Amino acid sequence: MKDKPLGRPARPNAQQIRQALENDIVDGRFAPGEKLDPEALAVEFSCSRTPIRDALQALESSGLVRVEPKRGTFVTELSVVELTERFEVMAELEAMCARLAASRATDEQIARIRTAQTACESAASTGDSDAYYHQNTVFHQAVYAASGNIFLEGEALRLQTMLQPYRRRQLQVRGRMNRSLDEHRQIMAAIEVGDTTGASSAMNAHVIIQGDRFHQLIASLRP
Known part of the structure; x- marks a missing residue:
């Protein structure tokens, strides 16, 4: 174990x-x-198998695990096609969040985005991809919240959770953390000045997986 x-x-x-x-x-x-x-898991959590079963069913409904009859429960492993499709949708959802944030964000919400970006800058300065990964999540969630659309925020959070294991792998590719940080700066700058088109484009480019980034991600998933 x-x-x-x-x-x-x-x-x-x-x-x-x-x-x-x-x-x-x-x-x-x-x-x-x-x-x-x-x-x-029942031993680890010091409980019966009933709450474990219920928890796994909830995780299945969220897409994080898959139950295969007569084989068991597995952490969801997306195929290349499934991964591509989900990143395409994620890029559009986050681009919408950024566009709406650029037109709707309050001063307090913008301050939260700045605070999250400062934490990302600090984590990147240490070269710790795990620390950056956690702060990167906070940054994106601050943008979701600043969209002012609760339903959109919820959908973005749901898909973000599903893709987190793969986004984490991306940040371990050499040079990706610093490029991510630069992209954050562009997104934040556009939101701060109310540039809806710039914020949307910058966020879409930040999230979408194409070209070399796609090949690097697929390579990182190989055993």
């Missing part, structure tokens, strides 16, 4: 287990394609 993360709740319910496993998948403790063992 893998090392047990610190801070597991005592006598957790299915919702707490689902959240913990979601974090484990997003943070890379369980890799795409990896099989999840309900018995081992």
